[in-house]
Amino acid sequence: MAYWLMKSEPDEMSIDDALAAPKHTVPWFGVRNYQARNFMRDGMRVGDGVLFYHSSCPQPGIAGIAEVASAAYPDDTQFDPASHYYDAKATREQPRWMMVDVKALRKTRLLPLAELRAVPELEDMALLQKGSRLSITPVTPAQWKKIQALLQ
DNA sequence: GCCAACGTTGGC
């Protein structure tokens, strides 16, 4: 089992929104970065652990725990000209962008980015690397364990 | 709103 951190802007979809969704499950549409797509398509398995991260907001940080709830499948918004996420170069025969379903398990206390940065055991987290902008990053088992402890 | 850092595009 692998672990991941997935960023969401709470204005778009917060941990509360995800918990309020049917089956607490939401499609993770809108990823338009190849590395992040590849993590979903090639790396994720159903049941993988997910740190639900709030970004681009007054208090960025980890806001909840979730899990991967499906294999990767095409993100329909790429085919919709009216969508913000439309991609003219994508076709149904040759989709370019994939997504997974994510099931929210619980809301946690907000574990702020600044607090994560202050933990020596977490300094190698992909999230914390200089210039890192990826919306989906891997988390090691040791990092996952440390963060669970911080959330106790 | 600023800006550092990064990814993508497209001309050559």
Added chain:
DNA sequence: GCCAACGTTGGC
């Protein structure tokens, strides 16, 4: 294949 220009991300 290089790389300049541009667009985006996301913390502050």
